[in-house]
Amino acid sequence: MLPEIGHFALILSLFFTVALAIFPMWGAQKNIPALIALARPLVWGYFVLASISLFCLSWAFYHNDFSVVYVAKNSNSMLPWYYRLSAVWGAHEGSLLLWIWILALWTAGVALFSRKLKKSDVARVLAVLGFVSIGFLLFTLITSNPFERTLPYFPIDGRDLNPLLQDFGLIIHPPMLYMGYVGFSVAFAFAISALISGRMDSSWARWARPWTLLAWGFLTAGIALGSWWAYYELGWGGWWFWDPVENASFMPWLAGTALIHSLAVTEKRNAFKSWTLLLAISAFSLSLLGTFLVRSGILVSVHAFASEPERGIFILGYLIVVIGGALTLYALRANTLVSSHRYKLFSREVLLFCNNVLLVVALAVVLLGTLLPLVHKELGLGSISIGEPFFNKLFSYLYIPFALILAFAPLIRWKQDKIQRVKKDILLGAVATVFTLALCYFTYSIDNPWTLVGVGLALWVAIMTFVELKSNKQIAKLPMSHWGMVFGHLGFAVMVIGIAMTTFGSVERDVRMKAGDQVELSGFTFTFESIEQVQGPNYSSHLADFTVQGGDKTYELHAEKRFYPVQKSVMTEAGIDDGLMRDLYVALGEQIDDDYWGVRVYVKPYVRWIWLGSIFMCIAAVFCIADRRYRHVLSWRSSADKATSQA
Amino acid sequence: MNPRRKQRLFIASLLFLGLAAGAALILTALDENIDFFYSPTEILHGKKETGLKPKIGQRLRIGGMVKEGSVVRSEKDLNVTFALQTNGDVVYVTFDGILPDLFREGQGIVAQGHLRSPNKVEAFEVLAKHDEEYMPPEIAEAMKGIKHEKPQYTAEQLETLEQKKSY
Structure with missing residues (x-):
């Protein structure tokens, strides 16, 4: 009975999301308050139904209901209860259901914490999220229903969860990763909403930023967990393989990293508007592309589940609608968003832009390395694979200018600055770096030039971060987001030291x-x-x-x-x-x-430093979100409520 | 030229230089690191798309079925030799290291290594399929090739068969 309820709830939630995609958007365009007001109730309904659905599947797993095909294929009565529950996302159908639930969770989050935002803007954002959900709900219901039954003849026992997935790391890795992937849909929805309404100012960025940071933090944690799991579970001691599926999660991360920095410029200086929008669209598009690559089964990978071709075609179609639509809208409307802010060549804006470009180039490298084998094969030129050295080499090159700039950019003022002003600080940092590097060189007798470059520049980043921290007059009064930056950059340095030392010293x-x-x-x-x-x-x-x-x-x-x-x-x-x-x-x-x-x-x-660095980055995301100015923005009480409570 | 234009020209040429350098780097790195995939049949008779045979010393990927009873291990160290086959064509692979958990005779694997002689590959990495259901698409495809070509009759034999049937 319960699986049918779950299935029914899923179908019903499809109707809710269709209504959510249409009515509030219509209302916002035509300025009809009644339709705009529909947005939130529809979101609650969608969230509750998706939760019921997920609960029903979990229940079927917990109680070993092998009359459900998906349970019979991925669980076994001998499996410990915690793995029975995590088996819910152990394969294709269930992981889609988890994806849908997480999307519902983010949508509900936006609905709950956006009462201060203009009603029509919220309606647009929620409508876009509803539209995104439709695709995944249709996909699940049509091609990958997790509630399908084996009745009347059902197996006595299940075929067990893939042993690779019977592990603590794999209990939490997929939910974290999906929180990140799906979280970028919020930034995407904000971007689309801005394009439709034609309004995008610094308060828009102030809204979009905490959501993006949260998604980025989750994605960082998800990728790090996956890497940690591969390290101890696959039994060959590697922590990153440039496997196409890893790349699929790394690409949105790179876009997301560029996005959080570009958003900072948009919030503080009201600049880089169309660039920010493009990055927001890209980050989520790459998440979708990742899903397509993983779920369509065209990849050779640990993550490739047994798959059917129609699934690939469905996602490809969906991809074209969402990404194509978003980019068309962008092409039509982006020119209406003018960045009025002017800045000089030597300014923080330009330095941030340089690092953004480097991140995007890195992204292009990963994209090329991941897609080229597919394209090559589809063109009938035969199967190829692109070796790890390709990625390692290019990332080593890109790392040099990236780290050089990253280290001193926080010292530079917005709009316009002079090198003379910061010369002393930079010199101090450089001397300290050379000294520390020499110390490392003699203690560890590092003989590989790339290790020296990697460690040296990481030290440069770390030391300059401290120099910048010291240059602030009152450290105790620095805003939380500043501490977020400090931790994020230190995390990067720590991670690179780990990577350089392990790669060459193992x-x-x-x-x-x-x-x-x-x-x-x-x-x-x-x-x-x-x-x-x-x-x-x-x-x-x-x-x-x-x-x-x-x-x-x-x-x-x-x-x-x-x-x-x-x-x-x-x-x-x-x-x-x-x-x-x-x-x-x-x-x-x-x-x-x-x-x-x-x-x-x-x-x-030093292999632990890789994950230590990621922990730093997650802390950085938390610090940034905890900043005072978002607390005001993210209040779940509407301004009217506040007025009454103060009275 | 006024200073603003000068600055713009400077930025534009810098961007252009950066792009060109980046593209050149990416292309050379790509050129060095593309590994073609061959089945044993293709190593012996040339790739089915282009008819090209791999050169001795070339780095490549090879995928096929491990021939039953072909796995020979060294007595002293981890050296192992096995035969990979598709379509009755056999190529020998040597590997010094630990084989993956799912490596078994009669199953599909992919190896990455250098071609040392026309039918011998020295592998530095061996990958096996990840579970019972999953088969690397490349092998699945190579195996499909077998199905197409499996009838090992010549045209003449087929004719005689046809004639026999029609009697």
Whole structure:
């Protein structure tokens, strides 16, 4: 019964979103208050129905209702309850439902926290969000219904969740990532609404900014979680593979990063208007493109679920409608938005613009590297793949001007500045950087020039961030958003140090070992102590004990090779001793014969800094949103309410 | 020229230079890092679209089915050799390292490496499909090729078959 209610709720929510896309927009255009007032009730209805739908599917998973095809395919009665719940988004249909629910959540959020905004503007924004929802609801209902039944003959047990996904990181990675992806729809809706109404001033940017920052923060967290998961779960110790699906999430992130900076200019200086709009449209379009790439199954990837061609065609059509429509609207209306603000060549505006351009070039590189193989194949030129060195090389080049500018741009004044004014600060920063880099060079004997460049520029960014902080007269009185910037830039520096040190400093060896064998690796002695068979809830496993001796300390590592009988698949659980300065990493490969195993033994310096940096960036997003001026903007009480409560 | 125009010219030429340099960098990086995908059949007989055979020493991707019973391991280290086949054509792959969890005889894999002799690839990376249902599209396609060409009769044999049927 419940799955049918869920299905019905989903169909009903489609009607709500259709109404939401039409009536409030019409009302806003024709100035009909009754239609404008419909927006919020329609959003509540949509949100409640989407929640019911998601709840029904979760319930079916929790109670092992294998009469539902999707549950039977992705769960098993032996699966622990938390994985049964996260299995809701373990495959295509359910992850779409999660996507829809999150979109409903953002829409409801906008409806709740926008009471101060002009009613017709809110109506437009909500209507655009409703329009976006229609596509996904139709897609789910027509091609990927998660509530389909197997009745009258249903399986006794399910086919289990893909073991790769049976992991804590994967419980939270998809929701976080989707919060980011879908969150950009709010910025998109704000942009479209501005294009339709033809009004876009700094108060518009003040509205759009916290929402964009929030989405960006979630996306950062989502990508970092995915990278962390790949590091310990895929069992080969890498943290980024330039896999097309990773790229699909990285592209909106790059656009989003450019967007939050461009929005800052629009809010503070009333400039870069059409550029900001274009970025807002791009960020969400790239999220949609990512969905298309992942869900249509044209990619070779961990994330490619079994797929059907009609799904790809549907999303492609939807993509054309949304992106094409938005860009057409942009082409028609962007010229009506004039940026009246003037600035000189040496000003913060120009520096921010330079970094925006560099981010967009980086985005173009990723886009090219991801799409070229597809285009090449569709043109009948054969399959190709683009190697990791392509991305690594170009990102290394782009990083140099990016970091150089990023470091001192916050010191430069808006509108117009003179280099003489900041010469002392920059000189101080440069000297400190060279000194610290020399210190690092001699302590770690870094011999790779790219590591030196990476670490050196990261130190430059970090040190200049502190220099800028010091140059403010009253640090205690700085607004929260300033602290957000400080943390964001420090996070970037920390992350790059992690990347540079791990990429060039890691020592990795694959060795053939049996219990009792030892191997030396950059000052650590890894001993393969023993291996035994263990039984888990829904798997059996070989559990290997390793001890690692380094200096005068001994560490114990447990590496596991699990076999999941239902899906007949094998999983690697790496044994990791994590530390701020280095990770010790052991993963079991294949069993070669009765005694011998292939074993991966890694020492990875500073790898944690990559994720530490992302945590900094998430904190940065929180700080920016917590800024005073948004608290006023985001109040859920309308101004009329406030007037009465004060009276 | 008035200073404002001068400044504009300066910015425009700077932008142009930047763009040109960027494009040149991207193209060279791309040129160095494109790996073509071949099935064993294509390595031996040339690509089906262009008829081109890979050169010795070229970096490439190869995908096919691991031939049953072809996996040979070294006694001392992790060296392993196996045969990949599509359409009855076999190419040998050597690899020094740990094979992925889902590597099994009789299943599809993709390897990335250098062609060392006309039928030997030295791989630096081996990827296996990720679960029971999923097959890398490239292999799926290579396998489709087999279905098209599978009837191993020659035209003459077919004719005799037809004649037999008509009796």
